[in-house]
Amino acid sequence: MKKISRVVIAFALLLALSVSLFHTSASAITTTERNRNEIYxxxxxxxxxxxxxxxxxxxIEYESSYNPNAWYKNISYGLCQWQGDRLKxxxxxxxxxAQRASxxxxxxxxxxxxxxxxxxAYKKSIVPYTKNTADEAYNVGYMFCLKFERPLDQKTNPVNRGNKAKELFAMNFTTTSSSVKKSSKKTSTVSKLKTYTTGRYKTTAKLKVRTSATTSSKSVxxxxxxxxxxxKSVKSKxxxxxxxxxxxxxxxLDYAKKV
Known part of the structure; x- marks a missing residue:
């Protein structure tokens, strides 16, 4: 009986672990799918x-895996991995x-x-391709890579993204017609400009320290x-x-409060 009990307990633990791992994996997949559907x-x-x-x-999948919080080597940020002047x-x-924006x-x-x-980029990668077909999805994916993202490797990247676009075209997406309207209400509050002054502040999140007053500057x-x-002073508002x-x-100072 003791041996049987041990076997039953071991099986129960294994089953619980399997359920836990499945739940973790499913949650990650759900997050990615939810972001992808929202972007679509x-x-x-x-x-x-x-x-x-x-x-x-x-x-966007190749740039950030649909993660709006993605960043790479303190250089590029967000869904489209903006950098330099475009990031500023x-x-x-x-x-x-960018990586904190909705x-x-x-x-x-x-x-x-x-x-x-x-x-x-819009004229070259979007405007000419109006047919709603898998081949047209490939064309947009290919040209958008060349004209908007402009990667260093302009041979394999456009082809890979074009093929990925064809795969995505075969999928069914869950769309929310009110998503733009709902999000636009949030935008007004995000876009409001706060006024900051000198004094003591307490950070409300992990905060990067930079060499100059811009997100494109080096993080130290x-x-x-x-x-x-x-x-001591406030620059660029x-x-x-x-x-x-x-x-x-x-x-x-967007991520700090005065104390």
Whole structure:
């Protein structure tokens, strides 16, 4: 009987572990799918066909795996891995770092670019491809990679993203027609500009310490959540100048509160 009991207990533990692992995996998959569906909804809500949306989705999958909080080597951030001047414009527009912005704001900025400085990319990768077919999805994925993302490898990357777009086109997406309207209500609060002054602040999240007042500048350290700092001056409306390791550095005051 004791032997049988041990076997039963061992089986029960194994079953519990299997359920736990499955739950963890399913949660991760659900998060990715939810983000992908949300991005797709935002794209088609702005007038794109399924083929056009899948072409852009394929590029976003390769850039960030649909993770709006993605960042790479303190250089590129967000769904489309913005960097340099394009990242700075994002920051100035939404008053937050790209990887902390909502999916709605990131897709809104994507279209701001396509209607502005990246209008040529829009004309070359979206406008010509109006047929709602798998081949057209490939064309958009291929051209969007070349004209908008502009990777160093312009041979294999466009092909891979074009093929991924065809795969996505064969899938069924869950769209939420009200997603744009719901998110737009949040945008107004995110976009409001706070006024910061000098004094003592306490961080409300982990905060990168930078060499200058921009998210594109080099990160030289991280302040833990709850750390207290003295802001000597404020630059570009949201960047607090502090002393860090005996040098003048900057932190974003969007993630700190005055004490």
């Amino acid at each position: 909804s935002q794209l088609v809500a702005r007038g794109l066909t399924k083929a056009q949306a899948c072409g852009i989705l394929a590029n 414009v994002f920051q100035d527009t939404y008053k937050t770092e 999916i709605y704001n990131q897709i809104s900025y994507l279209f701001t670019e396509l209607n502005g400085k990246e209008k040529n 350290g991280v302040l833990k959540k709850g750390a207290k700092v003295t802001v 949201k960047w607090g100048k502090i002393t860090y390791k005996k040098k003048s550095r900057y932190v974003s």
